[in-house]
Amino acid sequence: MTDPAPQPLSRRGFLQAAAVGLAAVATGLAAFMAARFITPALPHAQLSDFTLDLPAAYPEGQSFVPTARIFIERRGNRFRCLSAECTHLGCIVAWNAPRREFDCPCHGSVFTADGAVLKGPAARPLPVLRLTRDAGGRLLVQRRTSVAPDQAWITI
Amino acid sequence: MNTITPTPDRPRSAYRNFYHHLHPLRIRRDSLRPAATFGLGLIAVSLVIIIVLTGLLLMFHYVPSTDPTAGAYASMQDLRWIVPFGRLVRAMHRWAAHFLVLVVVLHLASVFLRGAFQVPRRTNWLCGLGLLLLVLAESFTGYLLPWDQLAYWATVVASNIAGAVPLLGGWLRQVLLGGSDVSQVTLVRFYALHVFALPLLMFILLAIHLWRVRIDGGLAHRSENGVSVYPSPLGEGAAPAAGEGLRPRTPEPHPPTRLSEDSSLPTWPHLVLREAAIFLACLAVVAAAALFFDAPLGEPANPAHAPEPAKAAWYFLGLQELVSYDYGPLSRLHWPPWNSAGPVLGPEFWGGVLLPFLLFTALCAVPYLRAKPCGIGIYFALGRRWSCIIFLAALLTIAALTFVGYFLRGPNWILTWTW
Numbered sequence: 001m002t003d004p005a006p007q008p009l010s011r012r013g014f015l016q017a018a019a020v021g022l023a024a025v026a027t028g029l030a031a032f033m034a035a036r037f038i039t040p041a042l043p044h045a046q047l048s049d050f051t052l053d054l055p056a057a058y059p060e061g062q063s064f065v066p067t068a069r070i071f072i073e074r075r076g077n078r079f080r081c082l083s084a085e086c087t088h089l090g091c092i093v094a095w096n097a098p099r100r101e102f103d104c105p106c107h108g109s110v111f112t113a114d115g116a117v118l119k120g121p122a123a124r125p126l127p128v129l130r131l132t133r134d135a136g137g138r139l140l141v142q143r144r145t146s147v148a149p150d151q152a153w154i155t156i
Numbered sequence: 157m158n159t160i161t162p163t164p165d166r167p168r169s170a171y172r173n174f175y176h177h178l179h180p181l182r183i184r185r186d187s188l189r190p191a192a193t194f195g196l197g198l199i200a201v202s203l204v205i206i207i208v209l210t211g212l213l214l215m216f217h218y219v220p221s222t223d224p225t226a227g228a229y230a231s232m233q234d235l236r237w238i239v240p241f242g243r244l245v246r247a248m249h250r251w252a253a254h255f256l257v258l259v260v261v262l263h264l265a266s267v268f269l270r271g272a273f274q275v276p277r278r279t280n281w282l283c284g285l286g287l288l289l290l291v292l293a294e295s296f297t298g299y300l301l302p303w304d305q306l307a308y309w310a311t312v313v314a315s316n317i318a319g320a321v322p323l324l325g326g327w328l329r330q331v332l333l334g335g336s337d338v339s340q341v342t343l344v345r346f347y348a349l350h351v352f353a354l355p356l357l358m359f360i361l362l363a364i365h366l367w368r369v370r371i372d373g374g375l376a377h378r379s380e381n382g383v384s385v386y387p388s389p390l391g392e393g394a395a396p397a398a399g400e401g402l403r404p405r406t407p408e409p410h411p412p413t414r415l416s417e418d419s420s421l422p423t424w425p426h427l428v429l430r431e432a433a434i435f436l437a438c439l440a441v442v443a444a445a446a447l448f449f450d451a452p453l454g455e456p457a458n459p460a461h462a463p464e465p466a467k468a469a470w471y472f473l474g475l476q477e478l479v480s481y482d483y484g485p486l487s488r489l490h491w492p493p494w495n496s497a498g499p500v501l502g503p504e505f506w507g508g509v510l511l512p513f514l515l516f517t518a519l520c521a522v523p524y525l526r527a528k529p530c531g532i533g534i535y536f537a538l539g540r541r542w543s544c545i546i547f548l549a550a551l552l553t554i555a556a557l558t559f560v561g562y563f564l565r566g567p568n569w570i571l572t573w574t575w
Contacts, residue, residue, distance in 0.1 A: 040334050
């Protein structure tokens with residue numbers, strides 16, 4: 001067998017290739033547009049900032065804030081905020097006061113009061129969230145901004 | 157002008173009857189034996205019909221909204237307490253869907269164990285696996301729609317598993333949820349998938365699946381063994397390397413019409429009566445289940461409180477078991493592996509993404525692992541005994557995981573003995 005001599009591209013061949021190429025480009029564009037169309041465009045920051053109550057509203061120890069899905073811990077005049085969403089698959093952990101730990105009801109992960117993993121399956125600690133105060137003195141938490149554990153506490 | 161010339165081989169009904177567009181004229185006596193397939197494929201189609209009809213009825217009342225007084229949860233309560241037969245229709249939809257998951261898995265097992273996935277039915281095996289995924293996706297999207305606690309938290313967990321897919325995960329999760337949390341947007345998206353997009357895909361795949369049964373020469377039968385039905389330069393019985401597309405692969409254009417009078421029966425009425433009987437039996441069983449066991453409805457969805465324990469539907473409990481294990485050092489690997497500051501690949505990746513992906517890939521690859529078909533149409537054929545053993549072991553493992561998840565997991569997902 002010998003290779004046939006390379007043929008010059010015929011008009012029909014060129015038009016066929018061009019049509020297939022155009023169809024492929026059009027399909028790709030349509031797929032890209034559809035993918036963009038179904039990708040949510042909400043700015044996350046807007047949904048992730050929560051204005052809480054004045055510091056005085058929170059008692060000593062852990063308080064769960066359902067709207068923001070966080071725990072506010074108070075020790076005297078110091079405050080800290082931990083996400084209540086389990087880092088495994090997103091269930092809401094519960095504060096187990098006698099054992100001083102967070103328990104996840106879905107798959108049994110356990111975290112310390114500082115958010116560190118005591119028991120899997122969770123592989124990451126509970127994020128410590130940035131806590132500030134707004135102009136009126138109320139606590140403000142940024143749901144998507146975590147800070148290092150040594151910057152967790154704010155004093156009021 | 158009538159150009160049809162009926163012959164004993166092709167009676168007039170062959171041309172005038174829509175039924176014969178779906179079925180051949182004759183069917184092997186052997187294929188009609190109940191133990192040949194246990195009717196599992198027909199049962200699955202019957203259940204799909206019941207699900208579509210009850211689903212259509214439910215759509216007349218269902219409102220895909222999180223509004224507590226006029227939304228999804230309220231329409232569930234209406235179905236329960238106000239709409240005539242509402243409770244029955246909802247429970248039938250739910251039970252038929254649960255049975256369907258069970259039946260398609262048994263159907264898959266039956267096809268596997270009697271070697272019916274081999275040439276020339278490889279394409280149809282893949283088609284069936286696609287349908288299995290669609291059935292699971294339908295079950296998953298339908299699960300959210302009542303907007304009760306179980307629905308909400310099952311979706312939170314599952315969307316986070318989707319988020320654990322490397323590279324694409326974050327985008328996939330956002331697109332599924334329509335944002336970063338399960339919300340009203342999620343409910344509408346799941347509703348659109350559940351009542352339109354997935355059923356449409358399912359209808360197309362199901363049509364191909366049923367058509368291929370006929371194109372591939374009817375049900376797999378032991379008489380196919382050792383017969384060279386695939387003339388190929390590669391040799392006797394070898395599978396065609398290329399061109400195994402949607403074309404008849406059998407020597408005769410419509411082989412079952414050539415079946416001998418002794419070994420076969422006309423499909424009309426012998427098959428159609430059996431199909432009707434199976435459909436009616438399915439309807440009776442689903443209706444009875446729906447009458448005696450109401451479809452549950454938990455408390456309204458509450459994003460601030462996860463129920464204890466939060467369990468997925470039984471068919472996803474094996475998966476929930478897999479994501480609840482600690483994978484030891486594997487759980488501390490990063491993605492990408494060379495970037496130690498990257499996110500950790502937790503159990504949600506190993507058990508929730510990788511293991512199911514490997515299992516599904518293995519199922520897809522099975523027909524292509526052996527060049528020469530072996531023991532077609534014979535349950536547990538000796539030549540395939542190891543693949544049958546491995547398959548059964550995998551199936552039993554999934555069943556055991558499901559059992560543990562269903563019966564032995566208490567609050568905080570702790571192992572408990574309930575008896």
